[in-house]
Structures are given as structure tokens and as C-alpha cells.
Amino acid sequence: AQKITQTQPGMFVQEKEAVTLDCTYDTSDQSYGLFWYKQPSSGEMIFLIYQGSYDEQNATEGRYSLNFQKARKSANLVISASQLGDSAMYFCAMREGYGNKLVFGAGTILRVKS
């Protein structure tokens, strides 16, 4: 079974609007971490935001926020005020327990239109 599911292969958003990228996860661990990374066409992986399973508040980093719904096992990324430079592939990832490994979802390609 897939541990990380990103159901949106691609998304379009108008510049300056907000967009939500979906991510659901599957784990039986009580302690885990959820990550979002951005990968532009250059290929580098850019860390955006982190949410720990015990964090009670949703994580925020500038224009990025993570809508963490633990009971639903979802960790959606919200990008506010989209910019053209936000066009990229976005990956949701999970680290289970206190281990090292990250498991990535299939990714969502976001295109911001002017």
C-alpha cells in the first residue's frame, strides 16, 4: 500500500490566488514527520515546511502553510498569493518514527498562470 498519496497529478492556479495541494498518508506509527518539498525544473529539492505528528498547531512558513488533519491522515499544503516562480513539482514526504528514511509521494505539478 502506498504510504503517501498525492491525488493531483497537475494543478493550475491564477497568479496571486491561493492553492491547496493534497496529501494523504498511511502509517501505524504514533510519531512521524510530514514534509513538503518543491522541485523546480532545475531538479534541486527545496524544503518548504515540516509538521510533526505531535505538533498541535499547523505549521506555517511565509506563504506556505500545512493543513494537518491527523484523524483524516491528511497534510495538505496551502500556498497563498501564488507567484509565477511557484511553478514546479511539489512532493509530500513522510518520515516514520525516529528513523532516517523519507518516503515520497508521486508529486503534483503546479503551474501558475499570469
Added chain:
Amino acid sequence: GAVVSQHPSWVICKSGTSVKIECRSLDFQATTMFWYRQFPKQSLMLMATSNEGSKATYEQGVEKDKFLINHASLTLSTLTVTSAHPEDSSFYICSARDLARSYNEQFFGPGTRLTVL
């Protein structure tokens, strides 16, 4: 944030040759580094976890004799693709954790694009 470099950024080689890719943590010491493989328009798949001074831990389905990993120092891990074939053509990305800076974040290198002719 912490900086991870990879060398080379791209390489083209003939089938049957071996290719070495370096991953360096430039401003921190990394006891653990990770090697990922990414095919076009697909996700990152973890190949192996590289531990300084010990053998790498390979993920299921990854041939350890094909993908040799060496982590000889706290700032350098190498991936050698032995007897490369066209199906090994891919984007290889390494990452490292800087536990002194952040327990959670993995810092990624810029990737190496390998094309085997």
C-alpha cells in the same frame, strides 16, 4: 541552510563503463547520507542509506553490487554505478542530515543526471 553539493552535475557515458558520483556536505558533518533515484516525471525513490564508517543499507530491490556506496568521511559519500547500462540512466540525488542544525530536515544536493549510451 546547510549546503550539499554533488559532482558531476551531469554525465554521459558508454554502456559497460562505471561512473562515480560524489556527494559532499560543505558546511556540516553528515554521519548519514541518502541516495535517491528519480526517473523523469516520477517521484524520488530511496536507493540506500549511507553511514559513515560502515556499510550502506540498501532498499529492497536495489542491487548493492551494481550501485556501490562508500561513505569514507563525515563530509563525503560516493555512489558508483558499475557496468552502467541505458536503463541506469536517471537523475541521482543525495541528501544529508545535519543533526546539529535540524533533526527533521534533510538537505538535498542539486542532483546528477546520468545518461548511458
